[in-house]
Amino acid sequence: MAADAINVRVTLFGTLRGFAPDGAGGAMDLRLPAGATIAQLREAIGLPATTEITVGVNGAQTDETASLRDGDQVMLFNALSGGAVGRGKPRCRVR
DSSP: OOOSEEEEEEEEOGGGGGGSOTTSTTEEEEEEETTOBHHHHHHHHTOOTTSOEEEEETTEEEOTTOBOOTTOEEEEEEOOOOOOOSTTOOSSOOO
């Protein structure tokens, strides 16, 4: 018999922490329907579909179509941007 729900741990970073319950410190446990996707998790926490995010599940970057499993660790970050400027050369170097 398949489980009808899963439990996942969600950690929010940056301005996304505002979607966590007060006092949660950006982390929360959620119960979702079995087979829920990142898009459904987003809806469950009230994160608008228009907010650009970067998603990690169990340490690997993924997209919003990914299905979640019981016990998954989900991290949501503000979308990352930036990079090298002009002619493919970095603006700074790390030594």
